[in-house]
Amino acid sequence: MEKLDVMKLWDYLHSIPELGFKEFKTAAFLANELEKLGYKVTRNVGGTGVIGELSGTEEGPTIMLRADMDALPFVIDGKDEVIHACGHDAHCAMVLAAAAILADKIKRGKLLILFQPGEETLKGALAVIATGLMDKVDIAMGLHIRPIQDIPNGTMTPAICHGxxxxxxxxxxxxxxxxxxxxxxxxxxxxxxxxxxxxxxxxxxxxxxxxxxxxxxxxxxxxxxxxxxxxxxxxxxxxxxxxxxxxxxxxxxxxxxxxxxxxxxxxxxxTPDGVIPAANLDPELTAEVAECIKEVVGENNLQPNLLNPGGDDFHYYAQHNPKLKAVFFGVGCAAEPGLHDSSMHFNHDMMPLGTEVLVKMLVKKLG
Ligand SMILES: [Zn+2]
Ligand SMILES: [Zn+2]
Structure with missing residues (x-):
């Protein structure tokens, strides 16, 4: 199985930024790539979401690997612009590259690749949950790039503890x-x-x-x-x-x-818009992902769990299904000046390493 180049994937995804629930080109591209890799694909999940499914031949857990797809709106020089300023293009690239490597490695259980719409609207995860397609998931795994203010470039944290x-x-x-x-x-x-x-x-x-x-x-x-x-x-x-x-x-x-x-x-x-839940991350899975991080970037570059005042709608998955165990790690890639800045840029060399952590974790669980 030929691997996909995470850098080229990012280049393309970065060139087609789309707002939440309007990720038409992004979703079509990701769905087609998953299909080419042999995944069973469901489109239009909770709007524009995509699920790719791959089953092993032996009993095992169902693990959902989630990337968010949407970009952010800006007004620059009086013109409306849509820009990937939160790194969701990087998340899709890293997860799709991992899906490519994992395509011939799943022996047990089931791997679900979820490309989620509308994270920035904080309604994307809820829309996916409403489809019922996540009800049988045992483990949900996600990741987010980290800005320079959070953790140093080249390091990773096993847990982003959003409030x-x-x-x-x-x-x-x-x-x-x-x-x-x-x-x-x-x-x-x-x-x-x-x-x-x-x-x-x-x-x-x-x-x-x-x-x-x-x-x-x-x-x-x-x-x-x-x-x-x-x-x-x-x-x-x-x-x-x-x-x-x-x-x-x-x-x-x-x-x-x-x-x-x-x-x-x-x-x-x-509270008419509800309460965005705090991260409720599983300590054992967090410890396992910390081991994977150590193997990829070395012990010196493993950061402690990161307390973070921001939020992510990923945490709705564990809130909706109390049996679901969640793990959400952060990739330190010197995102500057900061997330949600229209000129946000980051160290792309960290993307293959993020993919490697995902692959190691999934192979340990389902390989
Ligand atoms: Zn964001
Ligand atoms: Zn984000």
Whole structure:
């Protein structure tokens, strides 16, 4: 089996950047390549997603290897541009190159190659999960290139420990009246002040990283002589673990409801877009991938687990299926100036090494 050149794959994928759920050319290319390699291919998974399937002849686990396909939108010199600024082109190239090497090496269980749409929209993994095609997966494996700020060039981390995050919306209801008779109403602005103080007084275990803060306020109307009856707030909430996020949202609900009640108003707290789960990575698999990293780049270039305030919708897979074990490693490739920068560039020499780690891990599990 001839191997695919990861550098050439990246060149091509980088030249056809597409936004989330519009990865038509990217998905068509990846699906065709998987088919040529002998994988059984399913197209249009959760929109534009692609699954390639390869089964061994002996019993074994089902392992899903996931790469995200989408690029990001920018406005440059007044023109709309789409650019691979998060390295998802590199992920597809590394995973497809691994799929090529693995095509004649799977003896046990089943290998699923998933090219996932729409990661940046944070709705891609949920769309794939909704198809039910991931329900029988035992292990999910993913990777992300790391910016220069995270780990040095040439190194890898076996675990990117993303935190949980959500935007919470608070709606406050008071009672409107004439500005000259404030005692007849309930001023929603008073409730806003009480709510902000209550939010800032939340306390959670300081050993784990967390933060919650008000990032948007809307209150009052056009007339300054009307006591406003409504206000709305937005909160940015982050926590290192899903448990801390649940505790934070419970405490926020209590604090906000009671703070509003202290001035006679009512308040509700909702998370309409849901909560992006924190990484829930399997320690044993993380240790196994650390061994593979050592074999590929040497012990000196193995970084510890990386705590990261960002997020990735990969973590929905383990949240949806509690039996699924997840592993998500990071490739240090000096991505500069940083991810999500339109001029992001990185050390391409790390791509074949990322592929090698994937292959080693999969051969150990299914070979
Ligand atoms: Zn991104
Ligand atoms: Zn990304």
């Amino acid at each position: 949980a995050s959500t935007f919470a919306q608070v709606k406050i209801l008071g009672k409107g009246c004439h500005g000259s008779r404030p005692h007849l109403g309930v001023n929603a602005c008073d409730a806003v002040a009480a709510v902000i103080n209550a939010v800032n007084a939340i306390k959670l275990n300081p050993v784990l990283a967390w933060s919650c803060k008000v990032t948007n306020i809307k209150a009052g109307g056009a007339a300054p002589n009307i006591i406003p009856d409504k206000a709305a707030l937005v909160l940015d909430c982050r926590a290192q673990t899903n448990e801390v996020m649940t505790e934070m949202l419970d405490k926020l609900k209590m604090a906000i409801t009671n703070a509003a009640a202290s001035v006679g108003a009512t308040a509700t707290l909702d």
